[in-house]
Amino acid sequence: RKPVVIELYHRLKRYFPITSLKMLHGEMKDDQNAPLLISTIPQLIHYQAEFDLLILDEIDAYPFRGNVYLKRLVQKALKPTGILLQMSATMDLAIQKEIEQSSIRFLRISERYHGHPLDLPRCVQVTNLYRSLSRGVLPEEIALILKKWQKDKKPILCFVSKETLGRLVVKALQQRAFSAELIYSQTKQPYRILDQFRRQETEILVTTTLLERGVTFPHLSVMVMDADHPIFTRDVLIQISGRVGRHRESPSGEILFCSKHKTKAMVTAIRMIRQMNELKNSGKKVT
Incomplete structure (x- = not known):
């Protein structure tokens, strides 16, 4: 892209x-x-x-x-x-x-260039996400976490399953005095929004899977709001988790999967990230 x-x-x-x-x-x-x-x-x-x-x-x-x-x-x-x-x-x-089938040569690089392990996502149960957001209210579990990250002055990426939910999230965030913007595939002037986020003029960037790959922000914290939605497959969750800890000066960060239920995709994504860290620690780099 x-x-x-x-x-x-x-x-x-x-x-x-x-x-x-x-x-x-x-x-x-x-x-x-x-x-x-x-x-x-x-x-x-x-x-x-x-x-x-x-x-x-x-x-x-x-x-x-x-x-x-x-x-x-x-x-x-x-x-x-x-x-x-x-x-x-x-x-x-x-x-x-x-x-x-050995038709292509394969190299597994099990660690990042800065040598720090991949951050493991944590699962947070949120039972009333849709009901709360439909009333314009941010669930308290989520609000407390975001307030902590805001106090630490960390830029925050919040992933949602679809644009309509993203609009509700932005509205609820603004009601709680967070500076928030929404970016998705049809957003006009996406570069302006991304630049504002990089300059930390926007505290929280709410996004769809548009930003699951290919973007790097230092000191980042990441939250997946409705991680049990089918769009968040194992691979999508792994890619999203990879947004944190990409800079040498900020090689770690927090990733939270918020959901009513813990899905197979969430469990296997966490397991695969853990296995990559174990492979790094074993010293095996080629498979």
């Missing part, structure tokens, strides 16, 4: 300050004299056997997952002798099958 391209561009500029680095997305197509490009996948339509190395992130995410056309674009843009590196914190069944 374009927002991810823009974020990666600014991040990589810090690591490659003297390298010519350019972005490619629907509104920007200049690649002149740039050995390093950051691009959305559809822009690869302009290239034929061009790249020695293609790094494809979030291979199990929309729109790449199961999209034969986009996969052909990737292969077309790669040189015959080129290397394709595919990455993701989660893997769909098709990728797992390829690994089991």
